[in-house]
Amino acid sequence: MLSPMSNATHSICVEGLTKRYGEVTAVEDLSLTVRPGAVTGFLGPNGAGKTTALAAIVGLIRPSAGRVTIDGVSVGSAPPGARKLGVHIESSGAHPGRSARDHLRSLAALAGLPRRRVDEVLAIVGLEHAAGRRVGKYSTGMRQRLGLAAALLGDPEILVLDEPLNGLDPQGIRWLRTFLRERAAAGGTVLLSSHVLAEAAQTVDDVVVIHQGRLVRQGAIGELEQLGAGGVFVSSPTRERLAMAVQRAGGIVEFEGRDGLVVHGMNAGDVGELAHGERVLLRQLTPRGGSLEEVFFSLTEKEAA
């Protein structure tokens, strides 16, 4: 298990990352940071450039422009190694004719790790009973677990996982969520991409949203949810007075029904305080929507428009 770490700056820093394939730009001027002690979700619709960006971050592809540093060290053609960085990008990345144990043995040898780590990670991901079976006979979920086992071989400080929830059954998803939360709690850095937004919302602390290769938003998941596409619904007999106060405070208002008001750009607590200060009677104060999924669609649709 990852040993607790000091507050050292184990983090990923991406500056102006661009990757072009001929005339196609897969990732454009992407800048983001990933902090230690947190799980960061890397979200975006299919084709947004998530996998390309992750591959560039870990050093598997050469950026057309920009710079990536891991733990302050620039990532060139040599990745940082299994003890520093654990990566799961392909589902397993193992030869179908090779057993899971041999696959992990080869990676452990390449990394200069002791052979006992193979059995340890097989036990962590729950594959010890199938370790001698050829990977070609594995289910999608088992391949995901094998890929995760490979990422964990060096007990790395930093994990980069591309769609790790794909193919996992509900128990597997729950196990992975708990596992990643524990690693973050121990001071590890976790960056994971996912399109299963509801699951990601339960796992991550921070969110990076990209669309068409460009950064759309980065922040804590709470901040992102507060952006709430639905805003805050307020019911008041003196809604006009409240509306003026909200606008003065920088919020946006939208009248709804006979005495309703929808406030955008402020959270429910701020609206309540404002109403109290203005001595406005409130009959209802309800945050509307605001799930990660709604915010995600709102952000990416806005970007696409």
Next chain:
Amino acid sequence: MTAVLRGELIKTVSTRTVLCYAAGAVAFALVNLLVSVLASDLASLDDKRAAIAGFPILLMLLGIVGAAGEYRHRTAAPAALAAGRDRGQVLAGRAAAYALTGAAVATLALAVTFAIGIPLLGEEPGPALDGGDLVLIGAGSVLAAAISAIMGVAVGALARNQVAAVIGTLLLLFVAMPLLQLVSQTLFDLSPFVSATAVAGDTAAETLSWGGALLVLLAWTLPVTAVAIITERRRDVG
């Protein structure tokens, strides 16, 4: 670098591919021996050498299939990530692992061929192979297999497409080479295929000595491998 070699060796020997090639190498060697002995009298030393020489081209194909398979099965990326080294170094380790595997397969095939072939050749007319001949054929076959496997890894890494690399090599071997021989025996002898078989003890190369053949084979293998390593360093691993 030892760690990379160990890891790549485990990969090389942990699929059935290497067993298939070992069985193929033994079968080819035996068929060649038996056909040579049964089809005609092996009166000259060259005939006898050709009957028990190894098949390094098979090990070149093993290297091609193994190295290109890294991209087909997407195993190149996990290897590079685990090693934490420059991808060129990982490829160099892979080439060394295939060289050792190729040498082992060639040794196995030679052991079987010598065990059966030496008594059979003893009954053939003309001068007999002496100990020096057998040492040269044995060492040459193992050396040619190792170098050819390295060449195969380099070609496989450059092509990254198993099917294209294997078909391309077979077309060169069975279509281009016979045509080249019609044009010029010297150019034919200077090819990597013919020089490899000449190092293994075969007598297809008419204008090259054993040492000359080894130099030609190295003159092909070292630059191609260097280009593959430099290219690997620069190319993306998808």
